[in-house]
Amino acid sequence: MKQLLEIGGVFAYLSLLTVGGGMAAFPELKDLTVDVHHWLTFPELLHYYSLGQLAPGPNMMMVASVGAHVAGLTGAAVALIAFLLPTGLLTFAVGRLWTRLANWPWREAIERGLGAVAVGLVLGGVIIMGKGALTQPLYFAIAAAVFGLLILTKVNPAWPILASGAIGVAAHLLA
Amino acid sequence: MNPSPTLWRVFWVFLVMGATSIGGGVVGYLRAGLVARERWIDDHAFVELLSISQTLPGLNATNMAILVGDRLRGAPGAVLAALGMCLPGASLMTAAAFAYGVGGDGPVVKAFLHGIAAGAVGLVTMVLVQLGAKTMRELADYGLAGAAAALVAFMGVPVPYALIGVGAVAIWWHGRRRRRNTAGK
Numbered sequence: 600m601k602q603l604l605e606i607g608g609v610f611a612y613l614s615l616l617t618v619g620g621g622m623a624a625f626p627e628l629k630d631l632t633v634d635v636h637h638w639l640t641f642p643e644l645l646h647y648y649s650l651g652q653l654a655p656g657p658n659m660m661m662v663a664s665v666g667a668h669v670a671g672l673t674g675a676a677v678a679l680i681a682f683l684l685p686t687g688l689l690t691f692a693v694g695r696l697w698t699r700l701a702n703w704p705w706r707e708a709i710e711r712g713l714g715a716v717a718v719g720l721v722l723g724g725v726i727i728m729g730k731g732a733l734t735q736p737l738y739f740a741i742a743a744a745v746f747g748l749l750i751l752t753k754v755n756p757a758w759p760i761l762a763s764g765a766i767g768v769a770a771h772l773l774a
Numbered sequence: 775m776n777p778s779p780t781l782w783r784v785f786w787v788f789l790v791m792g793a794t795s796i797g798g799g800v801v802g803y804l805r806a807g808l809v810a811r812e813r814w815i816d817d818h819a820f821v822e823l824l825s826i827s828q829t830l831p832g833l834n835a836t837n838m839a840i841l842v843g844d845r846l847r848g849a850p851g852a853v854l855a856a857l858g859m860c861l862p863g864a865s866l867m868t869a870a871a872f873a874y875g876v877g878g879d880g881p882v883v884k885a886f887l888h889g890i891a892a893g894a895v896g897l898v899t900m901v902l903v904q905l906g907a908k909t910m911r912e913l914a915d916y917g918l919a920g921a922a923a924a925l926v927a928f929m930g931v932p933v934p935y936a937l938i939g940v941g942a943v944a945i946w947w948h949g950r951r952r953r954r955n956t957a958g959k
Contacts, residue, residue, distance in 0.1 A: 616933045618831045619905060622898050626926050627933045646878070646887040649894035650870050656792040656863030657800060657835040663864040667871035675868040683856060686832030687840055691852055694841040697826050705949055710829050712918070712944030714909035716937060717828075719922025721902050723936070726927035729895050738892035745896025750903065757796050760893040767889020768882055 603677050605636065606666055610681035613662075617686065619717025621659035625724035629731075638669045645731050653757055737770055779814065784851050787812055788839050788858030800835040808842055815842060835859055918944045 609631050616624040625648070632638045639647075644665070651661030659682070666678025700706050733739045745759045779787075787807060795803035801824065809820050823845075827837035836856050843855025877883050910916060922940040925931040 615831050616937065617833060618937060619828070620901070621833060622901070623937075624933060630932075642888075643874075643878075645891045646874070647867070647871070649887065649891040651863075651867055652894045652897055653796070653890070654863040654866045654870075655794060655796045656859055656861075657833040659833055660860060660863035660867045662867075664867040664871040664874075667868045668874070672868065675864070675871070679860065679864050683836060683860065686830065687836065687852075687856060690827070690830050690832055690837045690840045691844060691849070693830055694823070694826055694844060698822070705945070708945050708949035710825065711909075711911075711915075711948040712946075713829055713941055715915040715918040716922050716941045716944050718902070718906045718909050718915075719919035719940065720926060720933060720937060721898075721905060722919060722923035723926030723933075725895065725898050725902055726923065728898065732888070732891040732895050734888075738888065738895075741889065741892040742895040742899070745893045746899045747896075749897060749900040755796065756897050756900075760890050760897060763893025763896075764886040764890040767885045767887075767892070770889075771882060771885030 602670055603673060606669060606674055606677050607681040609636070610662055610666070610678045611685050614682045614684070614686045615689075616720075617659070618713060619721045621657075622724035622728075623717060623720035626727045629727060632665055638665065641731050643668070645728065648728070649732075649760070653760060737766075741766055779812070779846060781847050781850055781854055784843055784846055785854040785858045788843070788855040789861060792835075792859040793862035795835070801838075804835065804838050808838075814846055819845075914947055918947070 613624045613628055613631070616627055629641060629644060633641050633644055647661045647664040647668070651664065652658060654660050660679075662678045662682045663675040666674035666676070668674075670677070697706075729742070733742055741763045745756075745763060748754060748759050749756055791800075791803050791807045805817075805820055808814050809817055815823070823838060823841045824834070826841060827834045830837060836859055839855035839859040840852045843851035843853070845851075846855075878887075906919070910919065918940055922936050925936040925940070926933055
């Protein structure tokens with residue numbers, strides 16, 4: 600029970616940090632689940648996060664994986680609900696208010712200001728994720744190739760990511 | 775416009791979008807489903823709701839589900855839309871955790887997962903560039919973003935402090951300039 604409360608607390612807190620997307624909360628996600636609570640290792644977290652990019656729907660459904668990893672089905676449900684509820688309520692309330700605030704002087708300042716900070720937080724998340732995932736030149740090359748492919752073409756990201764996994768397996772078998 | 779679908783229909787349409795929007799770019803799937811196919815909202819409303827979704831914390835896809843669900847069928851619509859959006863991916867990721875417990879220690883599986891982690895870094899970098907292209911319009915934006923990133927990634931500052939600290943400066947900056955422009959008119 601104590602553990603479920605901890606899972607709920609951690610993901611409710613993380614939920615409020617996802618400004619600009621789930622990646623903005625990644626540094627805190629790593630800190631809390633790996634370093635504070637020792638629910639899983641950093642490589643395990645990276646694996647779940649990356650698998651989550653292959654799953655359909657919102658890109659942070661990997662919170663259910665972390666919940667399940669720690670406390671089974673109940674853990675998955677608690678993590679998911681905790682992760683959706685605080686921001687869900689906020690969005691619901693602000694959504695009803697925001698259109699009425701169309702001429703509020705601070706509205707544009709908030710949108711533009713938080714937009715820039717969101718980019719910075721996502722960049723911070725990418726750096727921390729990169730430190731964990733790009734451990735050898737090969738992985739750095741894979742990341743650069745996927746980035747280039749996605750920028751230059753309209754290919755569905757699921758394909759190059761699956762190909763990255765195949766390259767990882769090939770490198771392992773050939774080594 | 776067909777603004778009053780049943781609650782079941784709201785849940786079903788979001789469940790299908792939640793199950794089929796594979797490979798990121800969920801916004802594109804949402805537009806195709808909500809604007810083009812169901813005609814629940816028009817393009818103008820879609821852009822408006824998307825800008826709210828992107829400004830507030832929370833995932834764009836779930837925020838959009840809540841805002842559109844609320845417009846269609848009030849609070850129950852918002853809950854069912856968000857659940858529909860999340861259930862397919864969350865079920866798969868829960869299953870993935872159990873599969874990981876069974877086979878995650880094999881060296882080949884590890885090599886595969888390490889490979890996709892590297893690929894995912896490429897994907898999130900692309901998402902970052904797209905987000906930046908939309909948001910960054912002046913030098914100050916780069917300074918603010920760089921400060922937030924450096925605090926979090928290199929100085930170990932917890933995300934909420936960086937968010938509130940740099941966020942306050944950023945809102946003050948953009949608000950100050952706006953007021954000055956208004957005063958000058």
